[in-house]
Amino acid sequence: MGYGPPAGHPGLRRAIASHLNASRGIKCDPDQIFVTGGAQQAFSLIGRVLLNPGDGVWYENPGATGARNALIAAGADLVPVNVGAEGLDVEEGRAKAPHFRLAFVTPSHQQPLGHVMSLARRLELLEAANAAQALIIEDDYDGEFYYGDRPMPPLKSIDTEDRVLYVGTFSKTMFPSLRLGFVLVPRSLVTAFDRLFASWISTPPTATQASVAEFMDEGLFATHIRIMRRLYKARYQTLMEESPALPESIKVQPTTSGFHTTALLDGRVDVQLLINQARSAGVTIVPISRYALSPLGYNGLVLGFGSTGPDEIRAGIRVLREMPALRV
Template structure:
């Protein structure tokens, strides 16, 4: 197969070689020249053919895999993705009647195309507001004190002054920032003042704003692999060069990140509770990545999701609390601890970044809705938040125990992280996690494939199984359905 006719690449062009090769391959895939399922040459073979280093081809394949254009299978090689959205493919010319005008296809930006292609990495699920059984990370919405919350919202709506209905500070509602600063200082050992906090629309809003502020096209970003899908989407949208960094029992393997991209601009990590594998980053690794960030003049984007729910000992201190050089940007969110539709998260920025972030924020969504911010500030300041967390830790520990007991007879090896709202079921050798997911959808289950979070393939296949949002009978029913799925494979 001759993918590259006449070797059109040249080291003297402005674009790096890997980017030239990336663009050529991506164009060939989108035009249909490279069909879905086509096996590509090995990195070594293609490097020899083009006269470039193997690392150049590795970087190209990794980027295309991260964006969903390629699929890599352990032991089999790298293939063009079999299913691409129709709107990404170049339409073929067809003869049409002279007076018949075909409706034009929407033309989307490269940014939009990359996001839509990335979504294909997960097995397609029908859009529904009904929660499927065993969906990972679903909170116990039926245990939230809605009556109390509605009272706080009504109180704020009634007594807010006229000035609160105009445009507000881009950093967010001041009393909420004060309440968050007090909370994270005690619970997460974060060092901050209210002036360092920016209220955003959930963790995804934090990722989007940070990507806009810190990344130029082609900048390298370390990303945990497997890792959070939303972070990958934000970085692809910024046209960053994503560098997958593998995970082991101590978290992100910092030495591997340095070997792959020593001058990366940014590293995204979930050190307290890695997503999705649930491991905790060791102190040695935390110190190592802080040292690297200081020497490389890079930033660490610490996503501290779900840190409040830990079932053995106290929640671990945040990486930000160890930072003495202003290299850590901290992300927090209330989606899991309260309810997802609240859409309130926050950034804690090193002081030199604050003013610039706020200047750009004013040109985006200005600020989050003030009424909900004000109600949340009261919810925290009056002690309701702390009481809710205590109740939920007990409830989630009970539901976790129910799940682990129920799955004990399934043909899976279970990993049960000491934090978060999900467990991992490792499948028997030879069983494909995506095939399991397709079958599980038919049984009303919401489990997710580990492979959907991977850029480079894992040797083992597994699924994420949630328990937080389900009562005892629902968990047992879900496990019965999962057993039927596994027995049918």
């Protein structure tokens, strides 16, 4: 009934390490796993350990807002690096900030564009980090939910120089109110993270951690992932089947994993007017620009389908189809 180990419940650390090895191809030891109160806390702690004020951090543009805010709070100088179909533009990052300290990427399912980083681009990023003696944060927030036969291996699984910090969360694989995440750190950083966690970190409740560990050890977590993967795939397929009914001014983009995709808009569409019209009709849509650090040169929407059933998706498409702002 006392306080648990600062770095996390040993059973959960073992279970996470075993799961990463079996399902994601990442070989690691439990002592490299540090349990956090969600991914957001993991990003904050990484910044606390690794960053000095003004350190350059390559950051996907557009990119995830939660990690962005955490790294800014740690004093990072975020360098917006544009994202294409193959992922982060490494050459642009080198040109803008060759002596970067960290790079933040979402290679399994880019947030928010939905691209999967190519193997060639992953190797290029690892090479750039090695040359700069930099580290990489890999946010694998929804990599478990892929819709093809086999997912692209995580960046961490091909990290031969031990430069990747891999962040995962149970908020997406199970449910957000668990407030449970983790960071897998390179072996060279284990001592530094041990000291940080021992000094002040209060981990999530031990009972919660022990319950999740048992859920994983009994094989129920893997079964849950398989079931949810089929459910999310069905919702995604509904979205893609219904999207041709939309006006020509909006093009829903395909994706291969995750809970969301994007829709690109004709440049003549007034995005804010479209958002307001949709809100008045009971549909919430989010512009891609919300995730941008610098201007993107294109307009679009982020369309979530993970928490929305097929009937709701069809209803939402019908609403969007009638939006006056899309008739350009």
